[in-house]
Amino acid sequence: MTLEELAAGLRPVVEEARAAILAVYHSGDFHTEAKLDNSPVTEADRASHRILTAGLAKLTPDIPVVSEEAVGTRPTIKEGHPFWLVDPLDGTKEFVRRLDNFTINVGLVDGEGVARFGFVDIPVEGRSFVGGQGRAWVWDETGQKLLAPLGAASPAEPLRVAMSRSHRGQAEEWLSDHHLPVKDLVYAGSAIKFAWIAEGRVDLYVRLLPTMGWDTAAGQAVLNAVGAEVVTLEGSPLRYRPGAFPNPHFVASRPGVL
Numbered sequence: 001m002t003l004e005e006l007a008a009g010l011r012p013v014v015e016e017a018r019a020a021i022l023a024v025y026h027s028g029d030f031h032t033e034a035k036l037d038n039s040p041v042t043e044a045d046r047a048s049h050r051i052l053t054a055g056l057a058k059l060t061p062d063i064p065v066v067s068e069e070a071v072g073t074r075p076t077i078k079e080g081h082p083f084w085l086v087d088p089l090d091g092t093k094e095f096v097r098r099l100d101n102f103t104i105n106v107g108l109v110d111g112e113g114v115a116r117f118g119f120v121d122i123p124v125e126g127r128s129f130v131g132g133q134g135r136a137w138v139w140d141e142t143g144q145k146l147l148a149p150l151g152a153a154s155p156a157e158p159l160r161v162a163m164s165r166s167h168r169g170q171a172e173e174w175l176s177d178h179h180l181p182v183k184d185l186v187y188a189g190s191a192i193k194f195a196w197i198a199e200g201r202v203d204l205y206v207r208l209l210p211t212m213g214w215d216t217a218a219g220q221a222v223l224n225a226v227g228a229e230v231v232t233l234e235g236s237p238l239r240y241r242p243g244a245f246p247n248p249h250f251v252a253s254r255p256g257v258l
């Protein structure tokens with residue numbers, strides 16, 4: 001299957017998940033439970049999970065799906081085999097607090113652990129960021145807009161920086177320790193921060209808090225397709241291994257920033 005075929009096959013599945021999430025969001029009447037790690041989960045997370053896992057099983061029956069919400073029912077993935085990493089609703093805290101920045105993340109990891117293809121949907125905006133193999137685009141109700149490769153940031157140009165809304169202090173300290181000139185700091189939940197780099201709204205996303213593979217694989221694939229990077233604090237690209245989903249701390253940036 002080509003990248004375009006994969007994306008076209010996934011699009012109606014993600015749009016169905018988006019509709020299910022928005023139906024719960026706009027009803028304003030949902031029950032929130034705490035998961036084992038104390039993070040919230042709602043019926044929107046579960047509905048999206050069911051739609052995405054069923055849709056992916058049909059689209060690519062040979063590729064196992066690892067979804068954040070599949071607690072206790074994760075497939076066994078052999079080393080060296082590709083797998084999907086899915087976050088049916090990333091940014092649940094913002095969803096629950098009605099802050100609009102939440103996403104659906106669907107990333108495809110290859111047998112070497114590299115994020116090869118990504119689909120990041122922003123339900124309230126009706127926009128999807130899709131990319132892989134050096135090509136990336138945005139889908140919205142007006143059609144398809146190609147994303148141009150990102151040019152290198154000029155040295156010493158003040159940066160626009162994104163970070164999680166939840167814990168800000170460490171990232172702000174990291175920026176000052178690295179003497180990076182900062183023009184704007186913006187805070188948001190979810191993989192929307194990767195989409196902002198891809199479309200040139202911010203230059204850098206600093207993440208010094210825990211994340212899991214399904215929070216980052218899709219966004220990383222989209223960013224790689226426009227020439228941006230997601231690297232550990234030691235500078236190596238984030239990789240994904242079956243059965244070991246916590247990520248190290250990382251920074252995502254357009255070329256030339258670090």
Ligand SMILES: Nc1ncnc2c1ncn2[C@@H]1O[C@H](COP(=O)(O)O)[C@@H](OP(=O)(O)O)[C@H]1O
Pocket residue numbers: 037039068087089090091092093163164165166188189190191210211212215
């Ligand atoms: N202690 C922890 N361990 C693992 N992942 C964590 C975590 N705290 C937060 N996360 C991850 O970070 C995401 C939130 O990041 P952000 O603040 O940038 O939106 C959460 O996504 P969910 O909202 O899908 O649970 C969750 O996956």
Ligand SMILES: [Mg+2]
Pocket residue numbers: 068087089090091214215
């Ligand atoms: Mg998440």
